[in-house]
Amino acid sequence: xxxxxxxxxxxxxxxxxxxxxxxxxxxxxxxxxxxxxxxxxxxxxxxxxxxxxxxxxxxxxxxxxxxxxxxxxxxxxxxxxxxxxxxxxxxxxxxxxxxxxxxxxxxxxxxxxxxxxxxxxxxxxxxxxxxxxxxxxxxxxxxxxxxxxxxxxxxxxxxxxxxxxxxxxxxxxxxxxxxxxxxxxxxxxxxxxxxxxxxxxxxxxxxxxxxxxxxxxxxxxx
Amino acid sequence: xxxxxxxxxxxxxxxxxxxxxxxxxxxxxxxxxxxxxxxxxxxxxxxxxxxxxxxxxxxxxxxxxxxxxxxxxxxxxxxxxxxxxxxxxxxxxxxxxxxxxxxxxxxxxxxxxxxxxxxxxxxxxxxxxxxxxxxxxxxxxxxxxxxxxxxxxxxxxxxxxxxxxxxxxxxxxxxxxxxxxxxxxxxxxxxxxxxxxxxxxxxxxxxxxxxxxxxxxxxxxxxxxxxxxxxxxxxxxxxxxxxxxxxxxxxxxxxxxxxxxxxxxxxxxxxxxxxxxxxxxxxxxxxxxxxxxxxxxxxxxxxxxxxxxxxxxxxxxxxxxxxxxxxxxxxxxxxxxxxxxxxxxxxxxxxxxxxxxxxxxxxxxxxxxxxxxxxxxxxxxxxxxxxxxxxxxxxxxxxxxxxxxxxxxxxxxxxxxxxxxxxxxxxxxxxxxxxxxxxxxxxxxxxxxxxxxxxxxxxxxxxxxxxx
Numbered sequence: 001x002x003x004x005x006x007x008x009x010x011x012x013x014x015x016x017x018x019x020x021x022x023x024x025x026x027x028x029x030x031x032x033x034x035x036x037x038x039x040x041x042x043x044x045x046x047x048x049x050x051x052x053x054x055x056x057x058x059x060x061x062x063x064x065x066x067x068x069x070x071x072x073x074x075x076x077x078x079x080x081x082x083x084x085x086x087x088x089x090x091x092x093x094x095x096x097x098x099x100x101x102x103x104x105x106x107x108x109x110x111x112x113x114x115x116x117x118x119x120x121x122x123x124x125x126x127x128x129x130x131x132x133x134x135x136x137x138x139x140x141x142x143x144x145x146x147x148x149x150x151x152x153x154x155x156x157x158x159x160x161x162x163x164x165x166x167x168x169x170x171x172x173x174x175x176x177x178x179x180x181x182x183x184x185x186x187x188x189x190x191x192x193x194x195x196x197x198x199x200x201x202x203x204x205x206x207x208x209x210x211x212x213x214x215x216x217x218x219x220x221x222x
Numbered sequence: 223x224x225x226x227x228x229x230x231x232x233x234x235x236x237x238x239x240x241x242x243x244x245x246x247x248x249x250x251x252x253x254x255x256x257x258x259x260x261x262x263x264x265x266x267x268x269x270x271x272x273x274x275x276x277x278x279x280x281x282x283x284x285x286x287x288x289x290x291x292x293x294x295x296x297x298x299x300x301x302x303x304x305x306x307x308x309x310x311x312x313x314x315x316x317x318x319x320x321x322x323x324x325x326x327x328x329x330x331x332x333x334x335x336x337x338x339x340x341x342x343x344x345x346x347x348x349x350x351x352x353x354x355x356x357x358x359x360x361x362x363x364x365x366x367x368x369x370x371x372x373x374x375x376x377x378x379x380x381x382x383x384x385x386x387x388x389x390x391x392x393x394x395x396x397x398x399x400x401x402x403x404x405x406x407x408x409x410x411x412x413x414x415x416x417x418x419x420x421x422x423x424x425x426x427x428x429x430x431x432x433x434x435x436x437x438x439x440x441x442x443x444x445x446x447x448x449x450x451x452x453x454x455x456x457x458x459x460x461x462x463x464x465x466x467x468x469x470x471x472x473x474x475x476x477x478x479x480x481x482x483x484x485x486x487x488x489x490x491x492x493x494x495x496x497x498x499x500x501x502x503x504x505x506x507x508x509x510x511x512x513x514x515x516x517x518x519x520x521x522x523x524x525x526x527x528x529x530x531x532x533x534x535x536x537x538x539x540x541x542x543x544x545x546x547x548x549x550x551x552x553x554x555x556x557x558x559x560x561x562x563x564x565x566x567x568x569x570x571x572x573x574x575x576x577x578x579x580x581x582x583x584x585x586x587x588x589x590x591x592x593x594x595x596x597x598x599x600x601x602x603x604x605x606x607x608x609x610x611x612x613x614x615x616x617x618x619x620x621x622x623x624x625x626x627x628x629x630x631x632x633x634x635x636x637x638x639x640x641x642x643x644x645x646x647x648x649x650x651x652x653x654x655x656x657x658x659x660x661x662x663x664x665x666x667x668x669x670x671x672x673x674x675x676x677x678x679x680x681x682x683x684x685x686x687x688x689x690x
Binding site for chain 1: 227
């Protein structure tokens with residue numbers, strides 16, 4: 001496998017892994033699917049709850065990735081943008097570490113609006129930022145120094161890549177969360193909700209800082 | 223913040239019932255003539271313990287005249303709400319409001335209940351300034367903070383604007399501000415509680431401060447000027463969505479007890495007195511679609527009594543009203559306990575069919591005319607009042623005082639603080655425990671009880687009690 005190919009593989013693995021990580025975090029919503037299933041005594045209700053949870057998460061990913069898909073087309077600024085993105089991720093991680101509390105507005109979202117809740121919670125935790133460096137790594141349009149027509153092509157490519165990255169990440173996220181929700185609903189019982197709930201707040205903030213720092217280091221080493 | 227959810231947080235009512243039983247009961251002590259500071263008593267309720275049924279620790283406050291009434295935990299099982307996503311607070315601090323002073327005390331119960339100590343004091347000015355409310359009353363631990371109901375609005379006598387609910391941070395105890403965005407026709411307040419996943423709140427009405435602080439106002443009662451409505455709210459939208467009038471003769475709708483299992487969309491409320499016949503009543507409310515309904519489902523008649531056994535307030539009636547001043551629902555939503563503070567009776571209703579309560583048990587103790595002593599022999603002044611049920615439903619605790627100035631009107635011969643406990647039969651039935659009688663220091667009365675690790679009027683749940 002070429003060096004570029006192997007780098008891409010690692011980046012995709014990172015996107016899937018972060019999806020699994022987000023999925024098992026109770027803060028991203030799998031206990032809501034358990035509650036929905038139990039309240040209606042129906043596995044279908046559990047699955048119905050996963051749909052808006054996935055949609056909200058997907059939108060939160062796109063909300064972060066799409067602006068960068070446009071920005072990164074400014075090829076001469078590419079390194080600076082990547083470095084800036086890494087710094088942003090690090091800064092957000094630090095902010096989460098220093099002030100782990102949440103905007104109170106989150107508590108005002110009614111339980112009937114799971115999609116909005118999932119979107120807001122992912123944004124508040126910087127879930128999209130965590131996959132941003134992976135995405136920017138995949139975007140590197142190496143050797144493209146063409147004119148305006150080439151730039152338009154790059155934008156389209158980057159937009160398509162953003163969508164693909166968000167979809168793959170969200171699929172992994174909802175698969176992991178959905179599995180846990182199903183296990184709790186079908187076999188383990190609600191006792192599992194409290195038993196399995198670890199405080200990931202610090203780990204999450206550190207993950208953001210780590211992802212940002214690694215991306216920054218690679219960027220500077222290049 | 224902790225790394226794991228507090229082990230006393232339970233996802234469902236069923237899990238709460240299966241948790242280890244309480245070892246300590248917290249009880250508020252109030253000095254009815256304000257000559258001494260109010261206090262929090264920690265009582266040993268562990269069977270077999272050498273100090274069983276005794277006060278093992280007291281936290282005395284630095285001020286006088288607070289008049290303690292109700293209190294509650296900073297956090298409870300509601301912290302497991304999947305919408306909040308962060309269960310890492312501790313059930314650790316008791317929030318104790320002074321109903322008369324509007325001062326709020328925060329007591330830390332860790333590392334051990336017998337070492338409980340004062341953690342923070344929120345001065346009345348902070349409450350007035352940030353909320354425009356006064357006379358904080360009921361405390362409920364919500365997933366996003368501590369909810370506090372108040373009985374007074376702004377101004378010296380609390381009549382400048384309606385009373386309502388305000389929110390406090392459950393870790394810093396900062397007063398965050400008013401809860402309501404649209405209160406609709408609500409102008410009086412008493413109790414409130416909710417169904418978290420169904421996203422509604424229910425609140426009740428007692429009276430404005432001039433109608434209770436110096437005693438019950440008989441003219442106001444007889445002209446039906448006390449509260450008689452129930453308000454239903456959209457919890458997250460903080461909006462009153464429906465108000466139901468129980469009828470003006472149903473004076474003082476007090477404790478609101480929703481079913482603990484969030485699948486069940488019903489609950490109960492107790493009405494102190496019907497001014498047409500002095501009876502007390504239990505009402506069942508329920509939701510169908512987006513509409514709330516309510517009906518009177520049980521009544522308790524007044525008991526005739528000779529004039530010489532009655533306080534001046536009741537002599538004209540020749541009867542003792544039951545005065546339903548507190549109700550409490552067991553964790554499995556099966557038994558509703560009803561305090562008849564006037565007639566001196568604790569009733570247990572089987573509410574398996576919530577709209578058809580069936581009397582399942584009863585004990586008499588105290589009472590205006592009956593004056594039934596405790597089976598151990600002690601006199602019991604007053605009647606059953608604040609009632610609390612153990613999580614497993616096997617023990618029911620209660621105290622005898624209602625509110626300083628009202629105690630003096632209904633029980634003018636005085637009311638030494640007392641707390642008793644009754645054991646519950648497996649299929650209902652109540653029997654007073656002969657070995658449980660807590661007497662309190664001279665000059666103190668006892669009001670609300672909270673149990674270590676949560677109780678039936680504290681914890682609310684986001685997951686139903688299905689198989690676990």
